[in-house]
Amino acid sequence: xxxxxxxxxxxxxxxxxxxxxxxxxxxxxxxxxxxxxxxxxxxxxxxxxxxxxxxxxxxxxxxxxxxxxxxxxxxxxxxxxxxxxxxxxxxxxxxxxxxxxxxxxxxxxxxxxxxxxxxxxxxxxxxxxxxxxxxxxxxxxxxxxxxxxxxxxxxxxxxxxxxxxxxxxxxxxxxxxxxxxxxxxxxxxxxxxxxxxxxxxxxxxxxxxxxxxxxxxxxxxxxxxxxxxxxxxxxxxxxxxxxxxxxxxxxxxxxxxxxxxxxxxxxxxx
Ligand code: DGL
Numbered sequence: 415x416x417x418x419x420x421x422x423x424x425x426x427x428x429x430x431x432x433x434x435x436x437x438x439x440x441x442x443x444x445x446x447x448x449x450x451x452x453x454x455x456x457x458x459x460x461x462x463x464x465x466x467x468x469x470x471x472x473x474x475x476x477x478x479x480x481x482x483x484x485x486x487x488x489x490x491x492x493x494x495x496x497x498x499x500x501x502x503x504x505x506x507x508x509x510x511x512x513x514x515x516x517x518x519x520x521x522x523x524x525x526x527x528x529x530x531x532x533x534x535x536x537x538x539x540x541x542x543x544x545x546x547x548x549x550x551x552x553x554x555x556x557x558x559x560x561x562x563x564x565x566x567x568x569x570x571x572x573x574x575x576x577x578x579x580x581x582x583x584x585x586x587x588x589x590x591x592x593x594x595x596x597x598x599x600x601x602x603x604x605x606x607x608x609x610x611x612x613x614x615x616x617x618x619x620x621x622x623x624x625x626x627x628x629x630x631x632x633x634x635x636x637x638x639x640x641x642x643x644x645x646x647x648x649x650x651x652x653x654x655x656x657x658x659x660x661x662x663x664x665x666x667x668x669x670x671x672x673x674x675x676x677x678x679x680x681x682x683x684x
Pocket of ligand 1: 427428429431432457458459460461489490491492493535536539567602603604605
């Protein structure tokens, strides 16, 4: 199927977290229209089974195809781990499907300065072992260690950032022996870029912190460029959809996009 540069970019996540990816895309590709879907009715994905996350992801992919997206970007790490292959097969040539795990894995695997890489994420992402597998496939000699840090998502959702509570939780997780002597840390969860500077501070600004939202935005840019699908001279009006309406989502989205947004609730199970 022939894709066109004027088609929008679909981005989905379990909730607000993927807005970090949407923002990175907006900053790098300001002329692209974004259609964002947050599956707020099913949040969080991080401790759900991969079967159910796959089922939700396929329904969302269909919704984004109906919206005529040229790209479906799985912004959620948990969904990237559980559902990328299934979504890619399902979508076929109707859109380009991207996940957040491949670009970050490729980035660290091909960078000689990273030798011992830490990965933090939800239970779903860490149990899938996806980052370790993908990094080692490309660079066998890298040491990859990973740790599930499930308290960080609810902590951020509840607004505990840059305070004593979040500092204590971050310190507790990052002091775990598993992460000893790492030279780089992949933030393998949509929410973690929000506390990136706190994490940097914990390491005394010495460890490389890899924010997958920025890496995936750069990957998207290079794919669109290569396929001649970059949208130019466009002033986009982004669209936001959720499976359950919450004021919290609207507030955060407006904060991220620095603009008023219209938030639409849709039932994608029909
Ligand atoms: N979006 C999820 C991820 O990146 C975090 C939130 C959740 O558990 O749904 O893994």
